[in-house]
Amino acid sequence: NGSELVEVTNYVSSTQAEPSEEMKGIAEGRNLIVVTLESLQTFVMNNEMNGQTITPFLNELSSDEDTIYFPNFYHQTGLGKTSDSEFLLENSLYPRAGSAVFFTHSGNTYNSMAEKLGENGYFTNVQHANTASFWNRDIMYKAMGIDEFQDIESFTVEEGQAVNWGMKDTPFFEQSVEHMAEMPQPFYSRLITLTNHHPFYLDEEDKYISEFDSNSGTLNRYFQTSRYLDEAVKELFDELKEQGLYENSIIVMYGDHYGISENHNEAMSQYLDKEITPYETAQLQKVPFFVHIPGYGEGHVDDKVSGQIDMRPTILNLMGLDSDEDVQLGADLFSEEYEEFTVFRDGRFVTDENVYAAGTCYDSETGEIDDPAACEPYIDRTVQQLEYSEAIINGDLLRFYDEETGELLVDDVEDGVDQPQ
Ligand code: GP9
Ligand code: MN
Numbered sequence: 075n076g077s078e079l080v081e082v083t084n085y086v087s088s089t090q091a092e093p094s095e096e097m098k099g100i101a102e103g104r105n106l107i108v109v110t111l112e113s114l115q116t117f118v119m120n121n122e123m124n125g126q127t128i129t130p131f132l133n134e135l136s137s138d139e140d141t142i143y144f145p146n147f148y149h150q151t152g153l154g155k156t157s158d159s160e161f162l163l164e165n166s167l168y169p170r171a172g173s174a175v176f177f178t179h180s181g182n183t184y185n186s187m188a189e190k191l192g193e194n195g196y197f198t199n200v201q202h203a204n205t206a207s208f209w210n211r212d213i214m215y216k217a218m219g220i221d222e223f224q225d226i227e228s229f230t231v232e233e234g235q236a237v238n239w240g241m242k243d244t245p246f247f248e249q250s251v252e253h254m255a256e257m258p259q260p261f262y263s264r265l266i267t268l269t270n271h272h273p274f275y276l277d278e279e280d281k282y283i284s285e286f287d288s289n290s291g292t293l294n295r296y297f298q299t300s301r302y303l304d305e306a307v308k309e310l311f312d313e314l315k316e317q318g319l320y321e322n323s324i325i326v327m328y329g330d331h332y333g334i335s336e337n338h339n340e341a342m343s344q345y346l347d348k349e350i351t352p353y354e355t356a357q358l359q360k361v362p363f364f365v366h367i368p369g370y371g372e373g374h375v376d377d378k379v380s381g382q383i384d385m386r387p388t389i390l391n392l393m394g395l396d397s398d399e400d401v402q403l404g405a406d407l408f409s410e411e412y413e414e415f416t417v418f419r420d421g422r423f424v425t426d427e428n429v430y431a432a433g434t435c436y437d438s439e440t441g442e443i444d445d446p447a448a449c450e451p452y453i454d455r456t457v458q459q460l461e462y463s464e465a466i467i468n469g470d471l472l473r474f475y476d477e478e479t480g481e482l483l484v485d486d487v488e489d490g491v492d493q494p495q
Contacts, residue, residue: 082462082471083401083482090398093387094408099394101324101367105254106191106262106393107314108326109307110159112270113333114300116145116360123297123345126283131308132362140366141373144407147363148381151331152419156266157209159330159382164188164218166386166402168419168463175467180213183473185400187386188262189219193477194395197221197258201250202266203229203241224253237277238299243269243306251313259322265310270296270303270333290341293334300333321368326389328382329361352432353441356422365392379414379424379438380407401475401482403463415452423449423456430456 118128119136127133136143151158154174161169161176164186169175188198199222206212206225215223226240228249235245250265257263269276274295282301286294307327314320334342339350348354363380365388383404390397391406398406405412414426422431428449429436435449436442466472474486 082465082469085458085462086401086403086466087399087481090402091387091405091409091411091413093391093396093398093406094410097406097408098391100370101392102394103260104393105260105319105323106196106326106389107254107323108163108262108264108328108389109310110156110264110266111303111307111327111329111362112156112267113272113296113331114270114303114329114362115332115334115358116147116329116362117346117358118297118300119145119362123286124284126297126301128283128297128300129304131304131311132364135364135366136362136375137373138366139373140368140370142365142367143373143375144363144378144380145360145375146377146379146424147328147361148359148379148416148418148424149329149331149361150381150383150417150419154209156330157211157214158419159328160264160266162382162404163328163385166383166397166400166404167466168383168403168417168460170464170467171419171460174209176210176214179467179470180210180217182217182467182470183475184218185472185475185477186218186220187390188221188264190390190395190397190400191262191393192219192221194393195260197261199224199253199257199261199263200266201228201246201253201263203231203246203268204239204266224250228253234277237269237280238273238275239268239271241268242280243267243303244309247306247310248313251310251317251319254314254319255317267303267306269306270299272333274299274333276302286341286345288341288344290338293338293341293345296333323368324392325364325366325368326385327362327364327366328385329363331361332359334358351441352434353429353436356418356424356429356431356436357441359418359422365389367392376407378407378412379416379426380412381416383416384412399479399481401466401472403459415455417456417459419460421456421460423452425452428452 157176158169201224388407437444
């Protein structure tokens with residue numbers, strides 16, 4: 075009802091963190107390249123398997139002087155998998171429980187990051203070598219105001235260039251960069267990778283490391299496909315440099331969701347050499363997040379607890395665009411007011427002190443069971459955040475967003491819910 079929607083509006087405007095002045099606009103006017111790293115989890119980063127480095131390029135990048143790397147960044151996706159991560163990135167809202175929002179709410183009005191960049195002179199594009207209708211992307215991208223979607227039709231897949239779900243990441247990146255070279259600048263181009271996807275098969279020539287040896291073929295192969303993705307990203311950086319697109323861009327990369335489910339706990343326990351408790355399972359929802367700004371020079375590892383919902387406000391501030399009046403539930407990661415409190419779509423949460431999973435409150439450092447009182451205040455807040463997000467989506471609330479003032483028009487909200495739509 076109307077009063078609930080007003081409550082949501084008030085909540086959103088009263089809880090926005092003031093974006094960082096220091097980081098504001100440091101990538102202003104640059105091209106924005108966002109790479110979705112399919113199924114990449116943080117546990118493979120800066121790690122080895124049977125003495126072999128799994129992600130050599132990304133490891134180097136994580137301590138590069140032009141990179142801010144977030145090792146305690148969590149995915150917040152649900153059943154919509156990759157598409158849920160896209161939803162989080164573009165809208166800074168939680169995806170829906172029990173269904174993929176890309177299918178259920180593609181008719182809504184959104185105020186996506188793409189639309190916002192578009193209104194500020196950017197050409198906006200997504201590239202993904204799969205059929206356009208997968209996850210209802212073709213429809214949802216229109217709702218999110220993305221100018222151009224280059225799907226499989228825009229790519230040439232030669233003999234030997236496909237494996238698993240389709241086109242391999244290396245030729246995909248090669249052609250993506252060629253496409254970028256043709257785009258009007260500044261552009262926002264989002265690249266969605268595919269090779270590191272279940273069931274994680276590879277051609278022999280693409281295996282840079284050997285398999286793991288556990289009872290899970292899935293986990294055994296996952297290290298190899300992660301290694302392949304790492305190599306492909308290295309080539310992406312090389313090609314951007316060759317095309318002269320590197321210096322004048324900002325490159326943001328994030329893992330979309332877990333690749334290894336709890337069905338493989340026994341094998342995972344063998345690899346990590348520890349028992350997989352609900353605490354460990356929550357830790358395994360970490361996905362890597364990189365903000366790479368060529369020439370920045372002040373790169374560092376930022377270990378704050380954070381999540382995909384924070385990408386939109388963080389990126390927009392770096393691009394010099396205000397979003398603190400927008401209807402979004404994440405916060406600028408560089409804000410001095412940033413609160414370390416990350417909510418999973420299923421109601422688990424992580425703070426700097428605790429991990430709440432399977433109804434149990436754990437100490438975030440040790441993984442030991444903590445006093446339930448430590449988690450208590452966050453339990454209601456978690457439910458509330460998720461409910462508000464649902465209310466925004468289900469009520470199509472962004473219809474009432476005023477782009478001029480950056481506010482929700484409360485009177486219209488109340489009228490809108492009283493009238494048949
Ligand atoms: C499909 C690709 C993978 O186009 O994004 O989807 P997923 O199964 O990871 O959601
Ligand atoms: Mn995915």
